[in-house]
Amino acid sequence: MAEKRNIFLVGPMGAGKSTIGRHLAQMLHLQFHDSDQEIEHRTGADIGWVFDVEGEEGFRRREAQVIADLTEMQGIVLATGGGSVQSKDIRNFLSARGIVVYLETTIDKQVARTQRDKRRPLLQVDDPREVLENLAEARNPLYEEIADLIVKTDDQSAKVVANQIIEQLGF
Numbered sequence: 001m002a003e004k005r006n007i008f009l010v011g012p013m014g015a016g017k018s019t020i021g022r023h024l025a026q027m028l029h030l031q032f033h034d035s036d037q038e039i040e041h042r043t044g045a046d047i048g049w050v051f052d053v054e055g056e057e058g059f060r061r062r063e064a065q066v067i068a069d070l071t072e073m074q075g076i077v078l079a080t081g082g083g084s085v086q087s088k089d090i091r092n093f094l095s096a097r098g099i100v101v102y103l104e105t106t107i108d109k110q111v112a113r114t115q116r117d118k119r120r121p122l123l124q125v126d127d128p129r130e131v132l133e134n135l136a137e138a139r140n141p142l143y144e145e146i147a148d149l150i151v152k153t154d155d156q157s158a159k160v161v162a163n164q165i166i167e168q169l170g171f
């Protein structure tokens with residue numbers, strides 16, 4: 001049987017990876033996976049707990065293992081966590097094992113989309129905008145480095161963005 005292609009979504013917190021990934025998988029009849037959800041499934045705890053108990057370092061170790069495992073599959077859409085690209089090993093897995101789509105958005109949209117959600121430990125601070133700006137500076141070049149396709153998600157609904165990705169990939 002011919003190899004089935006994978007689509008890997010990367011980009012910052014609030015870009016819409018988890019939401020758009022779910023739509024994309026449904027539209028393409030592919031399996032959907034989310035690295036954060038998989039970590040929660042394997043630990044039986046939420047991401048906040050993993051950060052509290054094991055620190056960010058522990059979370060990153062789990063994230064690297066989960067992405068190494070999930071990218072071995074075929075025919076999946078994977079929504080990664082926004083910080084996963086800081087690992088060279090993860091970047092290599094993503095580049096080698098599928099099509100990488102970078103979902104890009106503005107800091108304003110990121111703030112708006114994440115402010116009511118208490119599930120992102122890195123943003124539970126007085127000034128989440130400052131954190132997002134600093135992370136963007138460090139990570140945006142890494143998203144760009146591995147992207148096969150870059151799609152803006154600021155002014156379109158998640159479903160419309162999923163359709164755009166399908167069109168632009170020629171699926």
Ligand SMILES: Nc1ncnc2c1ncn2[C@@H]1O[C@H](COP(=O)(O)OP(=O)(O)O)[C@@H](O)[C@H]1O
Nearest residue numbers: 012013014015016017018019113153156157158
């Ligand atoms: N294109 C979009 N337009 C409007 N809201 C969106 C869009 N994509 C995602 N959202 C909303 O933004 C929030 C964060 O989306 P999420 O998919 O969790 O982002 P990520 O996984 O990239 O951090 C969710 O409440 C989601 O419904």
Ligand SMILES: O=C(O)C1=C[C@@H](OP(=O)(O)O)[C@@H](O)[C@H](O)C1
Nearest residue numbers: 012013014036081082083120121
């Ligand atoms: O950017 C980051 O470092 C993180 C992003 C989160 O995922 P989303 O990008 O899906 O919000 C989650 O993995 C964790 O809170 C850390």
Ligand SMILES: [Mg+2]
Nearest residue numbers: 017018079080
């Ligand atoms: Mg997500």
